[in-house]
Amino acid sequence: MLTIAIPQLYCGASGQRGAYNRQEVGLARAFAALGARAVVLYPAPGADKIEVETPAEKVKVLYCPAKTLGVNAFYKSWQPLLDEKVDAVHVMGDNSLAVPGLYRFCRAHSIFFYSQLGALASQSQNPAVRRVMDLFCRRNLAIYRRTPTYAKTQAVADELEALRVPCAGVLPVGLDTAIIPEISEPRAALRRRLGLDEKANYLLFVGRLDPYKRPLDVAAVLAALPETWQAIVIGQGSLAGALAEAMQASGLQDRWRQIPQLPNAEVQAYYHACDVFLNCNDREIFGMSLLEAMYAGCVPVARCAPGPDMIVEDGVSGFLVEPGAGDTAVLAKAVRKAAEAPAMADAAKARIRSKFLWRNSAETALAMLQTKGGKRDG
Incomplete structure (x- = not known):
């Protein structure tokens, strides 16, 4: 059974317990309904151990110790990916500062890395922060150029192509009907x-x-x-x-x-x-x-x-x-x-x-993984 991890690299309200319509959990449920196993990772700043939820069969949510810098989350360890025997990571990393570290870990441990992006330019209201984040984003773009990269909207797909990042297709956000x-x-x-x-x-x-x-x-x-x-x-x-x-x-x-x-x-x-x-x-x-x-x-x-x-x-x-x-x-x-x-x-x-249901996007991602060889031993 294919195991897919979906780590959140943003630290904010959207991933907290009780938050409504968490994208990662909705996608995880869709993967599980299609026969895969899904593990969602959320950053838990200040925590000293991992806490676990199981919102559905074949779906596990891990709240992992992490540090933060602004809205960027840095997990203290990616060991949970190995503990859960993860085959592939589905990364909604956008311009997150944590993307390069996650990519290096996945390469070192033969975990398949692919992305689904919703934005590339910084959304900060502070011009100085925007400039710095856009500069750091160049590291992410180098990674996106050599890994399968999907866009959440056609506008982002067009932006990727303009930045010379091959876009694997539009993979929109979906509704979690559960x-x-x-x-x-x-x-x-x-x-x-x-x-x-x-x-x-x-x-x-x-x-x-x-x-x-x-x-x-x-x-x-x-x-x-x-x-x-x-x-x-x-x-x-x-x-x-x-x-x-x-x-x-x-x-x-x-x-x-x-x-x-x-x-x-x-x-x-x-x-x-x-x-x-x-x-x-x-x-x-x-x-x-x-x-x-x-x-x-x-x-x-x-x-x-x-x-x-x-x-x-x-x-x-x-x-x-x-x-x-x-x-x-x-x-x-x-x-x-x-x-x-x-x-x-x-x-x-x-x-x-x-x-625009998560099942539609999950089907596309699973088809890609079967073609590209998302298995750890593949």
């Missing part, structure tokens, strides 16, 4: 349970209320829609107060509801209860809430960005709008069109099920 509850209630019953108007049209925004998500545009879009439309905003952040003020200034105070935080199972109910999902971020790298909305049949309207451009088939499974001056009016027009096209809901569901 953590998404089945909701079979009719929409009318669901709205009654959630306290929503059964006859209204609902626009849904899910995400951080911070500048990069552009949540203030929800008010402008809602103002351009008929009074039959209401908005649900799920999220919190630095612009929460400004959004409330914008709604008040536009006379929309009775047509929207902000829910700062909800258990993720309850967020799924809103995806099913609302008509249209709005994504305002014009730099969206991917968009997990976009995937979840479409999976539930909530038709997306999104500004063009690397993630939405890859996920949404414009005019088929949702609408894409070029960002620019006055585009909130165009977004509002697209919202109305989406609500009037019931076939789009089924197309959105089909799009995610056929292209």
Whole structure:
């Protein structure tokens, strides 16, 4: 049985116990469902021993002692890869400083190394940090040039090719369906349970209320829609107060509801209860809430960005709008069109099920490993 390790090289909230929709665990479950064994490694700064979880059969999660430098995680030892008899490592390393050390260890111990990248340039807000990280990334690029390297989006695939890194293909992030509850209630019953108007049209925004998500545009879009439309905003952040003020200034105070935080199972109910999902971020790298909305049949309207451009088939499974001056009016027009096209809901569901589940990416990776020889003795 092939054993694949998925180490997280970033140290942040996404890998902590209880975190929702951990990419590594979702992929691990998909590998296990296809007959492989998967071991996920998460850094545990300050820990003095490894702690273990088993979220599913043939899936093991190890919280390993590690040190940190900024958001970079450095494991104190890669010995767990040997203890678990790992055949291959699936690395989402991007520009992490820990990639070269992991690669050297894998080469020394005949462990197959391949990557799935979501970004190459530093995302730091500090220009000096960005320059340093981009300089260090050259070491990673040298490794990516001589190992199988996949991109999470077409935009990253294009960037890899521009940097003379052969791209093995686009291997997108997927949904982990094991953590998404089945909701079979009719929409009318669901709205009654959630306290929503059964006859209204609902626009849904899910995400951080911070500048990069552009949540203030929800008010402008809602103002351009008929009074039959209401908005649900799920999220919190630095612009929460400004959004409330914008709604008040536009006379929309009775047509929207902000829910700062909800258990993720309850967020799924809103995806099913609302008509249209709005994504305002014009730099969206991917968009997990976009995937979840479409999976539930909530038709997306999104500004063009690397993630939405890859996920949404414009005019088929949702609408894409070029960002620019006055585009909130165009977004509002697209919202109305989406609500009037019931076939789009089924197309959105089909799009995610056929292209953006972790199983799809796991199948591609396993096929590559069988071809390249991912076995330790191969």
